[in-house]
Amino acid sequence: MNKFSFYDATSIEEALEKVNSTVSSTIQPGASEQASVLKAGGIDLLDLIKEGLSKPEKIVSIRNIPGMDEVSYDEKKGLSLGANVTLDKIATNARIKEDYLALHQAAEKAATPQIRKMATLGGNLAQRTRCWYFRSMYHDCFRKGSSVCYAQPGENQYHAIVMNEDCASVHSSSLSTALMAFDAAIEITGQGGKVKVISIHDFFVLPSVDRTRESILEANEIITAVIIPSAKGETKSHYIKMGERESNDWPIADVAVVAELNEDKCKKANIVLGAAAPVPFLSEPAMKVVKGKIINEESATAAGKAAMADATPLSQNAYKIPIFETIIKRALLALV
Amino acid sequence: MKQKEKKTTPPQKGTFSRRGFLKGAGLTAAGTVIASSGVMTLKGQQFPPDKTLGPDVVNIRMKVNGKARQLSIEPRTTLADALRIELQLTGTKIGCDRGSCSACTVWLDGVPTLSCMTLAVEVDEREVTTIEGLATKGKLHALQEAFIEHDASQCGFCTSGMIMSAANLLKENSDPDMEDVKDATRGNFCRCGTHPNVFSATLDAAKKM
Numbered sequence: 414m415n416k417f418s419f420y421d422a423t424s425i426e427e428a429l430e431k432v433n434s435t436v437s438s439t440i441q442p443g444a445s446e447q448a449s450v451l452k453a454g455g456i457d458l459l460d461l462i463k464e465g466l467s468k469p470e471k472i473v474s475i476r477n478i479p480g481m482d483e484v485s486y487d488e489k490k491g492l493s494l495g496a497n498v499t500l501d502k503i504a505t506n507a508r509i510k511e512d513y514l515a516l517h518q519a520a521e522k523a524a525t526p527q528i529r530k531m532a533t534l535g536g537n538l539a540q541r542t543r544c545w546y547f548r549s550m551y552h553d554c555f556r557k558g559s560s561v562c563y564a565q566p567g568e569n570q571y572h573a574i575v576m577n578e579d580c581a582s583v584h585s586s587s588l589s590t591a592l593m594a595f596d597a598a599i600e601i602t603g604q605g606g607k608v609k610v611i612s613i614h615d616f617f618v619l620p621s622v623d624r625t626r627e628s629i630l631e632a633n634e635i636i637t638a639v640i641i642p643s644a645k646g647e648t649k650s651h652y653i654k655m656g657e658r659e660s661n662d663w664p665i666a667d668v669a670v671v672a673e674l675n676e677d678k679c680k681k682a683n684i685v686l687g688a689a690a691p692v693p694f695l696s697e698p699a700m701k702v703v704k705g706k707i708i709n710e711e712s713a714t715a716a717g718k719a720a721m722a723d724a725t726p727l728s729q730n731a732y733k734i735p736i737f738e739t740i741i742k743r744a745l746l747a748l749v
Numbered sequence: 750m751k752q753k754e755k756k757t758t759p760p761q762k763g764t765f766s767r768r769g770f771l772k773g774a775g776l777t778a779a780g781t782v783i784a785s786s787g788v789m790t791l792k793g794q795q796f797p798p799d800k801t802l803g804p805d806v807v808n809i810r811m812k813v814n815g816k817a818r819q820l821s822i823e824p825r826t827t828l829a830d831a832l833r834i835e836l837q838l839t840g841t842k843i844g845c846d847r848g849s850c851s852a853c854t855v856w857l858d859g860v861p862t863l864s865c866m867t868l869a870v871e872v873d874e875r876e877v878t879t880i881e882g883l884a885t886k887g888k889l890h891a892l893q894e895a896f897i898e899h900d901a902s903q904c905g906f907c908t909s910g911m912i913m914s915a916a917n918l919l920k921e922n923s924d925p926d927m928e929d930v931k932d933a934t935r936g937n938f939c940r941c942g943t944h945p946n947v948f949s950a951t952l953d954a955a956k957k958m
Contacts, residue, residue, distance in 0.1 A: 418803040419824035419870050459827075459866050460847055471801070472824070474871065524937025526914070527851050527863045660935035661849070 414459070415468040419695075420488060425481075425602050429633055437541065437626045439467040442558045451635060453497055453533040455522075457540040475635065477534075483508075491643040496535030496636045500588070502633045504529060513641060515650035515669040519591035525661045535636040538590050538599065538616070539628060541546070542691070543663055544572065544582035547640050555580045556624055570729040571665060574721075574737075576690040580620035581727060583688045584627065585669055589613070590599040590687035591652050592639060593741045594669035596715045610640070617692035627692070632651055647674045651747040654687075654742040664688045666736045670744040672703070677749045679703045679712075684722065684745075686737060696720040699741060708749045710742075717741035802870055811872050813838070814882030824870045828862075829853045831869035832879060840880035840909050844938065851936035854910040855879045861917045880909035882917060892916045892954040899950035903941035911937045915951040927956055 422428035434448035437460055449471035452458050461467040475481065481497035484506055492513060494503065503509055503520035510517040523529060523537075546563040547551040553559045564581040574580040592731045597613045616628055630636070650671040656662035664687055672682035682703050686694040699720035706712045718740035724734055778850040803824035811818050813836060820835045829846075832838045832855070841864055844852035855864045856878040883890040892912055895901070902908040911934060918925055918933035925933075930951045939947070 414825045416804040416823060417825055418801050419868065420801050455868070456848055456866055459868075463847065470804070472868075476871070477873075488945075525849075525851055526933065527854055527861050527936045528848055528866075530860055531848075531862060531866065661938075 414462045415465075417462075417469050418471045420471060420473045421477055422475055424478060425475075425635055425637060426606060428473050428475045428635060429602070429604055430479065431471070432632065432635075434632045435468070435626070435630055436461065436467055436469075436539070437630075438632065439469055440541070440557060441625050442553075444468070446470060447474055454499070454531045455535045455536075456528055456532045457536055460548075461541065464548055466548070467510060481637065482533075486643075488643060490640065492641040494534055494639045494641075496638055497533045500524065500529040500532050500534070500537065501526070503534065503588070512644050513591075513595060515594055515652035515671060515729055516588070516591040516641070518652035519587045519654070519669065522652075523587050534588065534639055537586050538592075538636060538639070539630060540585055541627060542582040543585045544580075547582055550592070555620065556582065558625070562613065568729065569727040570732075571688070572727055573629045573690050574724045574726045574730055574733050575686075575694060576619065576692070577727065578621075580624065580691055582691050584617065584619075584690070584692050585663065586693070587654060587664055587687055589617070589693045590667050590685050591650075591669040592641070594650065594652075594671040594683040594685040595641045596671075596683065598640045599636055600640060600641075600682070601634050602637045603631070603635075604633045608637070610683045613693075614640075614695065620691050640674060645673060646680075648672065649674055649748045651744045653744045653747075655736050655740055666733050667738060668737065668744050670741075670748065672708070672745075672748055674708075674748065677707045677709070679708050679748075681708055682745075684716065684720065684741060686741075689733070689737065696741075698722060703745060708745050710746065713742040713745035714738075716745055759903045776899065787816040788853070806872065809870055809872075811869070811877060812874075813877045815876075816880060820869065822869050824868060825842055826857070826869045827865050828869045828872060828877070829864035829865040832864060832877070838879050838881050842906050842909055844906065844910075850907070850910075851914065852910040852938070853908050854911060854913040854937070859917070861914055878913075880912060883912065888915065890916060892919060892951065894958065895950040895954035895957070896947075899946045901943050901946040901950040903939075903943050907937055907939040907941075907943070911939065911943075915947065915954075918951065918954055919958060923955065923958065925952065 418430050432449050432451050436450050440449045448469045450469040451472050452472045481495045483495045485493045500520045504668040546554045547556050552563050555562045562580050570678040573583050593613050598610045599616050600610050602608050652669045654664045654667040667687035669685045684696045684699045702716040702719045721734045806821050829843050832841050842852040844850035846865045848863045853865040854861050857875040912936050914937050930948050
């Protein structure tokens with residue numbers, strides 16, 4: 414790792430005063446040599462620094478800021494998760510398991526027991542893609558300022574099968590797959606303590622819009638909480654992850670389904686695919702298929718097919734299509 | 750953190766007080782008041798409570814296996830490197846150095862933590878327990894005994910991390926089943942394939958504890 418100084422912030426204001434760059438900006442060509450970046454659990458940041466992709470001059474830790482690791486629930490507001498809540502805390506929280514099953518399942522299946530105890534929710538949302546070309550300092554890829562996506566003609570078995578025309582990376586956050594299905598909102602605190610709440614549907618940025626980043630976060634902003642609206646009526650959810658190994662692996666394909674049900678009839682459903690696109694991918698064609706229908710083998714199969722109808726697989730990843738079709742079907746059938 | 754602040758800015762304070770005193774001593778009574786308040790201002794300007802550590806070597810304290818240790822490290826030093834290189838506690842292994850293999854697992858306040866993805870400056874008051882701290886009074890931990898008995902180690906590189914993960918399970922769950930053991934060690938990679946023996950050793954140790 415490059416040499417850096419370390420600052421342990423004890424308040425959000427203090428952290429905002431000390432930070433001057435997003436981690437993403439430090440990866441771009443011509444990055445500032447005086448970059449001061451935020452760190453919570455550090456799992457993604459230290460990885461980027463160790464790989465030589467990010468060379469910050471200062472690391473500002475927000476891990477010890479009091480009150481940022483709390484989980485609270487309010488009938489009206491819903492579930493509020495502090496940005497420093499660890500994946501382990503999400504996976505072991507009884508209310509989350511009861512009312513937000515898909516989020517519980519996504520957290521429980523993510524990474525390793527050790528990483529789940531260290532990695533935070535905020536860091537998970539702000540992490541960069543695990544595309545191996547992006548993570549290699551020897552590949553000056555599209556995301557790092559060139560015009561070339563090495564995955565498109567290269568080794569692309571784990572890459573995107575939709576929205577992959579500019580950059581074929583997939584978004585790495587499994588939690589986001591579930592959070593998007595729950596229509597979560599992200600609370601961001603900026604300079605002067607100004608708080609804005611952004612829908613998760615507006616949080617992620619496609620490479621065609623801005624290749625240098627994966628979220629709207631700016632240098633002088635901190636994710637402070639994630640809010641999930643309280644469940645309406647009979648809402649059920651389910652999450653399925655497929656990887657090469659059962660444990661400790663990134664998903665090849667994952668899906669989260671959150672549906673408002675009336676017995677077996679689906680009033681409306683959110684179906685979100687992970688490891689399919691450079692952002693968590695809300696599949697509107699699949700959602701249309703099940704809206705107002707009884708969820709059964711036939712409708713669930715049709716939803717899976719609809720989700721993959723417009724897929725544009727690359728040379729090595731067409732195998733993901735039947736996997737997505739299957740896990741969409743299974744996740745829907747698990748609701749009834 | 751307070752200890753670290755003291756360490757990075759201790760000597761100047763005295764220097765300025767003394768200069769202020771010498772200045773003030775040569776002036777009239779009114780002058781003395783101005784000068785001493787000047788010292789106050791100077792102090793405020795020169796020594797804001799800047800808690801920045803490094804980037805050069807800083808002195809920190811750390812409690813490792815029950816002992817208070819003093820280390821001189823750069824902020825970029827990981828806990829794994831601090832333990833192995835600075836403190837010569839080489840029982841903790843570094844496998845992937847990216848948090849993927851869990852070979853470097855230690856406990857921070859009893860919580861299994863990846864020492865390769867933890868900065869040593871961040872440990873603070875938390876107590877570090879490494880594989881060297883598992884035996885008590887020269888007697889191996891029951892799990893270490895079981896590992897020997899069940900031949901749960903081959904090349905040995907994953908073993909200390911594997912034991913720290915499994916021993917954590919035993920301290921939280923006195924009657925684990927096979928699934929519990931598998932869950933506890935899911936992050937620990939073993940290229941030799943010792944997992945079946947690790948599982949049986951852990952289940953056996955649970956019975957004996």
